[in-house]
Amino acid sequence: MATKSKRAPVLFRPASRLTRHVLLIVFGLFMLYPLLWMISSSVKPENLIFREPGLLPHDVTGANYSGGWHALKHSFGYYLWNSAVITVLAVVGNLVACSLAAYAFARLEFPLKKLWFTVMLLSIMLPHHVTVVPQYIMFSKIGWINTIWPIVVPKFLATDAFFIFLMVQFIRTLPRELDEAAAIDGAGHWRTFVQVILPLCVPALATTAIFTFIWTWNDFFTQNLYLTNSDNLTAPVALRQFLDSSGESSWGPMFAMSIVSLGPIFGFFLAGQKYLVRGMATTGFK
Amino acid sequence: MTLRPVEASTATGTAEPSVTSAERAGGRRPRRRKSSRARSQAWAGYLFLAPWFIGLFAITLGPMLATLYLSFNDYSMLTPPHWVGLHNYDKMFTADDRFVHSLKVTTIYVVVSVPLQLAFALGLAMALDKGLRGLSFYRSVFYLPSLLGGSVAISILWKKIFGTDGIVNTFLGWFGYHGEGWVTSPDTALWTLIILHVWTFGAPMVIFLAGLRQIPRDLYEAARVDGAGRWRRFRSITLPLLTPIIFFNAVLELIKSFQSFTQSFVISGGNGGPVDSTLFYTLYLYIKGFKNYEMGYAAAMAWVLLLIIGALTAVNFLMSRFWVFYGDEK
């Protein structure tokens, strides 16, 4: 046993910084090929996108960007704004509602806890393609079609069980001694939650915020269904308007605007990822 | 000896700290502490869960049960539902070869792509965790594919890679291989979707990254002082302390990939072709419901899927007793 642990698998041997950089860059380029192709296509004249298969464009044009920006009823910025409003509300909703529920499931004992936890998990096991019909009927009855409520309100009611489960798992990695110390200091559940647990869950909260942002930003299915008025469209729905699967699609503007709408999510990711890795440096574990 | 993260730091290094699952399971039974807090906890539990309860009863549960009801009906959506009892379920298991086929396709997809993707995500999360300049940049770059994964453009982009004239074939051409497109050949189409799934490893990677940071640094330092090498530190600190997160990712990826829809929908053009080779369960369900106007049948399929995923998740949870370590347990 002792001798076995001396020689580590290749992956775990220290590699020189340079090799690591080179490996990461080569691998990154490989991973990013599709994106690079899309960027290159977005600056090609539209009729050459499929005629000219190479990665490097011959003549570069901004026509797809300027054309795509103004191709629809409103400028594309209008749809980005619509998306932003929904997305920010969704992020706030998920952060608040899911962390509350997660604290209860992870730290508190109450009757029927296991049953409710099972119900929560079951609720993400049913494909939404079938629940969407009764759900649409329901929202239609209360007059919420063509408003953002069917998309935003559920987030404030913690219907994204994914994130509850995520935070439960994170909270459970934290030692109980922390809560107990807080309790000895006279903190109630609310104070323990806000002052002890939440600050230690920053990576989980960041994960929740990032995923909610990205998934809501990219969510075509629900937004397409509930926001049909051409003034309410969001960016992913607007993007589809460039495509006609049986006729002539505007691929150039589609690629260009796809890249534009990647901007906010990429930016959010860049900004959020530093919280992602801001864990507990040390703990009073011992 | 039993492994505790605290003990790992004091291990002498003469023997590899190891732990059998039985030992751990035995030592980890959650204890119920009846205290004065019990009653207040019950109240607090329901208060903290209040938004979730409202959501459950007002938004989630109704439509779920409505689809359960619909699964016993013939429902075209254009006309009112018509009660047919168990007919949909009966047909599924006795008279629908495509149902069985879609289950098979989905199972292959899940069994191959979930472990691959998780291993990939964990490996990269560790490579991108710390110790190098520009890691935040790399992390973002490696996340980018996941942003593209569900977009409509992927149908074109994937053909640029795995199509007849895609880069894979160009590359193979240098070695004298000239083949058909991979995306549109019945024998290989599913594998390109599996690669696509692995390619979008960003979500579990991010969760792993966050999880890695939950591990107290002082444990590593102590282990290093004790002369534990990289591999030992990985085996006896990182891996056990990361188990709740690995478990979470495994459960969630299993659920999500059983429900995989967008990628085969976008890449096969909505029919699961060629020759049903990419007919995922949820895609078939969608085709039945929205293209063939058999929403009752689709609802029945959805509940069968729920039972399948539910059973697998239950097994997952049972197994977790033997390998998942929680910091909150004593």
Added chain:
Amino acid sequence: MKRILAATALAVVAVSATACGGGDDGGSGGKTKLVFSYWGSDSRQKLTESAIAAFEKKNPAIDVEGDFSDFDSYYEKLATKTAAGDAPDVMSIEIRGLAEYAGRGALADVKGKVNTADLDQSVLKAGQLDGKQYAVPTGVNTWPMIVNKDLLKKEGGKMPDDKSWTWDDYIAASQQMTQKSGEQVWGTEYNENPAFLQVFAGQRGEPFYANGKVGLSEQTIKDWWALLQKIIATKAGPGAAKMLETGTKPDQALLATNKSVYGSWWSNQLDALSKGSGQDLELLRMPKAPGASASGMFLQPAMYYTISSRTKHSAAAAKFIDFMVNDPEAGAIVLSDRGLPTNAKVLAAVKGKLSPADQKVAAFMDSIKGELSPIVIPPKGATEMEDILKRATDSVLFGKAKPDDAAKTFLSEANGALTK
């Protein structure tokens, strides 16, 4: 438990009640509000929005809201809305959806509400079911062969005589193009579209559908597959995997990227193909079986305007459709976007404004007028039939099934879907 039961009951009631309930009347400020649903891309949206504006100008009391989505999600949205009793007042539907919606009572009879006197009466029949006029064709299409004349000339081929050419001629000509170009371009691309099979079968006097079932014989289906296999085997065209890559998308077609000399597409796709190719594309009659008396070619409505059976504004809805198909002002905006107009007066008025490609289509349709086979309306289940045909065809072309077995499977599965 009680609460759960109550929630179930509520949801169930909601599902069943709304399915027969009425829609939202949504009158705003004394104006009648119409919702008009359609699919397409940004260019169609622009045209439609300006046609709507023109209509609203003429009818200030009516406010039309366009409900627009891409084709892939169009029917899922439409069905969900219909289920909720929110069906748009005016719906665009294509031919495969007609029987699905009309057969389930979702559409209203427009006879006597919309003036159809000036429309091509034979095409108008394609909107009738059980003696009722459920749909008004927006325009018309045909399924021709298309040739890239520039590429043909470059590779040293000569224009075929499309009045006499046979399937064998077509394959030989295509094979020659592949060879002469050193396999740089393909002679032809092909397509699994049922329209192709319909032309092929029509030449043998077999209608695609008869009495609510598939009207094709097993032999005809097998012969059609044999034709496709021959194209692949002789290298007249590419393999099946390559063909599936471009699928039904004209902008990625081999014709549009100048990678093939021949190919067949819907006539209203010529414009997109020409734009992609940048070269001179020409329409031809489809090749024929030797000695066939019929050309098999047919006209088909590109799509229809229909009125929801639950609309509260059927008069306004009829007015809108009437404007879209009969008013030259609308015709001048929409042009051939929804197929070539079938109202002769509108067509004459807008002919000069059509794109060069569409002018070719108009001239071509004129020239084949006397050779057309009748229009067939697919019965309920036609969308599913199309998937079944595609599956069977692919299984043969990829060597996964023997043509004999595949043809039998296709017929039994397709008839099962149609008679459901």
